[in-house]
Amino acid sequence: NAGVTQTPKFQVLKTGQSMTLQCAQDMNHNSMYWYRQDPGMGLRLIYYSASEGTTDKGEVPNGYNVSRLNKREFSLRLESAAPSQTSVYFCASSQTSGGAYGTDTQYFGPGTRLTVL
Amino acid sequence: QKEVEQNSGPLSVPEGAIASLNCTYSDRVSQSFFWYRQYSGKSPELIMSIYSNGDKEDGRFTAQLNKASQYVSLLIRDSQPSDSATYLCAVTSGTYKYIFGTGTRLKVLA
Numbered sequence: 001n002a003g004v005t006q007t008p009k010f011q012v013l014k015t016g017q018s019m020t021l022q023c024a025q026d027m028n029h030n031s032m033y034w035y036r037q038d039p040g041m042g043l044r045l046i047y048y049s050a051s052e053g054t055t056d057k058g059e060v061p062n063g064y065n066v067s068r069l070n071k072r073e074f075s076l077r078l079e080s081a082a083p084s085q086t087s088v089y090f091c092a093s094s095q096t097s098g099g100a101y102g103t104d105t106q107y108f109g110p111g112t113r114l115t116v117l
Numbered sequence: 118q119k120e121v122e123q124n125s126g127p128l129s130v131p132e133g134a135i136a137s138l139n140c141t142y143s144d145r146v147s148q149s150f151f152w153y154r155q156y157s158g159k160s161p162e163l164i165m166s167i168y169s170n171g172d173k174e175d176g177r178f179t180a181q182l183n184k185a186s187q188y189v190s191l192l193i194r195d196s197q198p199s200d201s202a203t204y205l206c207a208v209t210s211g212t213y214k215y216i217f218g219t220g221t222r223l224k225v226l227a
Contacts, residue, residue, distance in 0.1 A: 031213070042121075043161070043205070043217040050213055058213075090160055104149050104209060108160040 001026050004109035006091050012115045013081045021076040021112050023091030031094045032074035033058075033106065034066060036087040043090065049074055081116045088113050120144060121208050123218035131226050136193040138221050140206030143187065150182055151207040152191045154200075155220065161205055165191065196225045 004025045013019055025032065034046040045058030049068040063085060065077045074093075078085060092106040122141045130136045138152075149168055153161035165180040167173045167189065173180045179192040189208075193200055203220040 033213070033215075040219060042219040043207075045213075045215070048213045056213070105151065105163060105166050106207075106215060107163065108153075111160050 003027065004091055004093055004107055006089075006109035006112050008112060009110065010113050012117065013078075014117050015082060017081050018077065018079050019081065020078075021089055021091075021114075022073070023075065023109055024073045025091075025093040025107075025109075026072065027093060027095075027107065028071070029093040029095050029107075030071070031096060032068065033092040033094075034064075034074070034076045035090045035092065036060065036085075037090060037111075038087050046076065046089075078114075081114075083116045086114060086116045120216045121206055121218040123204075123206055123221045125219060126222040127224045128221055129224045129226055130196050132196060132198060134196050136196045136200065136223055136225070138191040138193070138204050138206075138223065140189045140191075140208075140218055141187055142189070142206075142208045142216070144208065144210055144216075145184075145187065146210045147184075147187075147208045149209045150180070150189045151209075151215075152178075152180060152189075153205040153207060155203045155205055157202075164204075193223075196223075198225045198227045201225045 007022045030051045033048045035043045047066040049055045052071045089112045091109040094106045152164045155161045167180040167182045177194045181190045205220045206218040209215045
């Protein structure tokens, strides 16, 4: 099992460019998440998908869109990149998004390091 | 007040000693508690999860939960230089909302 995979690993964009970050999991998990991690800020939730066919905003959704393509894949799109979106982006998945002990553990992908100039 | 608070460190301990990492949280209805280890430039890796008051042991790691005091800790026995990393505490109240602390940097000195 590869677990959670993310592409690309690194990306440099110019202000105003768009791009899509890809995430896939092979653990048959229902729930998937996108976080960003900035120095001193911890992990902050951008969007999440509790189950296939549903998506909801997290703490910092502005400037991002998501698509839950199927049960395995959850993509994050930056429509018009800004320097404030320079960050490390992590995708995570869990069997459920809460309410059942032990099934709400999140597993993380390797991350995408994005720089917006 | 931050929802999940951790001392940023660095916490320095000699090799072979016990490292004690602490985390406090503000939401009294929190149900699930996690400790993740994150090496520099890498993604968070689950170490322990704990759901009930008391201690939970896994190898050299022990998680301790006290819901009355809203406190969760991680003890690392026989600390090794390879344990040097940032340790993230995460809390959820049974919904999608996982709240992460900013992490404690641990340095194990050989």
